[in-house]
Amino acid sequence: MSDQLTLGDVLLDIQAGKSFQTAEVLARPDELGVLKVSAVTWSDFQPDEAKALHGEYIPDVSHRVQKGDLLISRANTKEFVGAVVLVDRDYPFRLLSDKTLRLVIDEGRASKEYLLFALRAPKARRHIEHYATGTSDSMRNIAQGVISSVPIDLPTLPDQCRTAARLKAQLTEVECARQAAIAQRDGADALLAAIYREAFAKVVPVAVPPTFDDPPPGWQWSKLTEVARLESGHTPSRSRPDWWGGDVSWISLTEIRALDGQWVDSTQLRTNAAGIANSAARILPRGTVCYSRTASVGFVAIMGAPMATSQDFANWVCGDALDPEFLMHALIRARKELRDLAIGATHKTIYMPTLESFHVCAPEIDAQRRIIRELKQRLAAASSLRAALDAQQAELAMLPQRLLAQAFEN
Numbered sequence: 519m520s521d522q523l524t525l526g527d528v529l530l531d532i533q534a535g536k537s538f539q540t541a542e543v544l545a546r547p548d549e550l551g552v553l554k555v556s557a558v559t560w561s562d563f564q565p566d567e568a569k570a571l572h573g574e575y576i577p578d579v580s581h582r583v584q585k586g587d588l589l590i591s592r593a594n595t596k597e598f599v600g601a602v603v604l605v606d607r608d609y610p611f612r613l614l615s616d617k618t619l620r621l622v623i624d625e626g627r628a629s630k631e632y633l634l635f636a637l638r639a640p641k642a643r644r645h646i647e648h649y650a651t652g653t654s655d656s657m658r659n660i661a662q663g664v665i666s667s668v669p670i671d672l673p674t675l676p677d678q679c680r681t682a683a684r685l686k687a688q689l690t691e692v693e694c695a696r697q698a699a700i701a702q703r704d705g706a707d708a709l710l711a712a713i714y715r716e717a718f719a720k721v722v723p724v725a726v727p728p729t730f731d732d733p734p735p736g737w738q739w740s741k742l743t744e745v746a747r748l749e750s751g752h753t754p755s756r757s758r759p760d761w762w763g764g765d766v767s768w769i770s771l772t773e774i775r776a777l778d779g780q781w782v783d784s785t786q787l788r789t790n791a792a793g794i795a796n797s798a799a800r801i802l803p804r805g806t807v808c809y810s811r812t813a814s815v816g817f818v819a820i821m822g823a824p825m826a827t828s829q830d831f832a833n834w835v836c837g838d839a840l841d842p843e844f845l846m847h848a849l850i851r852a853r854k855e856l857r858d859l860a861i862g863a864t865h866k867t868i869y870m871p872t873l874e875s876f877h878v879c880a881p882e883i884d885a886q887r888r889i890i891r892e893l894k895q896r897l898a899a900a901s902s903l904r905a906a907l908d909a910q911q912a913e914l915a916m917l918p919q920r921l922l923a924q925a926f927e928n
Contacts, residue, residue, distance in 0.1 A: 522669065524666060525665060525667070525668040526665075529666060532620070536616055537615070538577075541569060542569070544568065545568045545570040545571070545612075549570055551569060552613045552614075553567065554615070555617050555618070558590070558591040559598050559601050559603075563583075563589070568612055581613045586630065587605040588603075589602065589603050589614075589621070590637070590665060591617060591618060592619050594617075595655055595657065596650065599650050602638060603634075604631065619665070621665075631683075635681070637670075639925065642926075649664040671926060684925075703904070703908070709900055710897070714847070714850065721733065721734060721879050722852045723851055723878060723880065724851075724879075726859065727877065734881075736881045737881045746836045747837070749800060749833040750829060751831045752798035753797065754794070754796065754797040755796070761797075762787075766793070766794060766801060766825060767783075767784045768825060768826050768827065769819065769827040769828070771813055773786060774814060778817040780819055780820070782819045782825070783823055794826060800826060802826065805836060807845045810831055811868040811873065812866070815856075815860045815867070815868060818846050820842050832873045840883070841886040841887055844887070848878060
């Protein structure tokens with residue numbers, strides 16, 4: 519038998535921390551630290567997510583995190599506001615902030631372990647997200663009255679304990695499966711990297727002087743600008759809407775992650791003849807290799823039709839000695855090393871003088887095309903495996919909420 523109550527019916531108190539002065543560094547384990555909102559999410563309690571306490575202060579005992587504390591975050595993003603954790607042991611060097619509340623429970627009526635899961639269940643989440651206040655998803659707040667009014671089902675204590683034990687076992691199995699899926703996905707990524715290493719004969723095929731690997735037999739290093747014409751892009755004025763929405767595809771950073779490693783036949787963002795005529799942008803031919811050089815550095819695609827790009831790209835129009843697909847995949851193979859060439863404090867950029875110094879290691883053109891045919895076949899098989907593993911991870915990510923809904927909404 520289960521009674522429909524609210525959390526307030528089993529609350530003895532809601533205890534808040536305070537707004538301590540903190541340094542902008544994380545606290546050491548043996549140093550007093552004030553919990554950040556990231557200490558209370560959907561995983562276990564994260565004691566390392568705490569800022570060092572600034573100045574000399576002996577906090578009240580009630581502000582220290584203790585074993586058995588049921589903590590709830592009163593302020594966070596929409597996804598995490600109202601998140602709850604159950605603390606596994608005493609943490610005498612960790613202090614509640616004013617954004618972290620301790621729920622003091624009448625343990626004669628309710629099990630903390632049961633409430634941990636009940637407050638994570640979809641019904642409770644809908645209530646919390648509905649009544650959370652704030653003008654943006656970046657920071658939402660819930661009042662103590664909202665917390666007290668969260669609806670809960672309250673069966674007998676023995677039934678609560680059985681439900682909590684069952685859910686704990688089920689969610690532990692899900693987490694084990696999730697970790698195994700992550701390991702499999704990492705293995706698929708390692709396989710992909712190995713395929714690229716083998717295809718390019720264990721050479722990093724795009725580099726700048728003087729760091730060149732020894733070329734395999736039949737391969738040679740060439741300055742990239744000697745076998746391909748380097749072009750930059752440009753952005754027509756955003757203040758002229760009449761220059762946008764036309765019939766000229768325009769590759770930008772907005773789309774390049776989704777286009778990485780592909781031929782691009784069209785883009786969502788489009789300019790027109792007037793936009794091209796009134797800017798430094800140029801329509802480049804089919805087969806142009808486009809490499810993002812700023813912010814999202816290192817993503818690469820090939821134009822499947824004549825189009826333009828923003829100034830965030832270096833574009834190579836390949837000559838007769840260099841196959842565009844070979845160059846694209848060579849840049850992907852060298853992605854990590856080339857990203858190390860980017861400079862900048864906020865947004866990393868590979869500047870044009872560096873791009874002009876790129877060298878490419880390649881065999882003759884027929885061998886390039888044979889290498890790419892074999893590479894694409896192996897990549898297709900590896901991509902299918904990665905897609906299956908991604909689908910598995912997505913399914914496992916949704917399973918906890920399904921289990922909680924089944925336990926608390928039937």
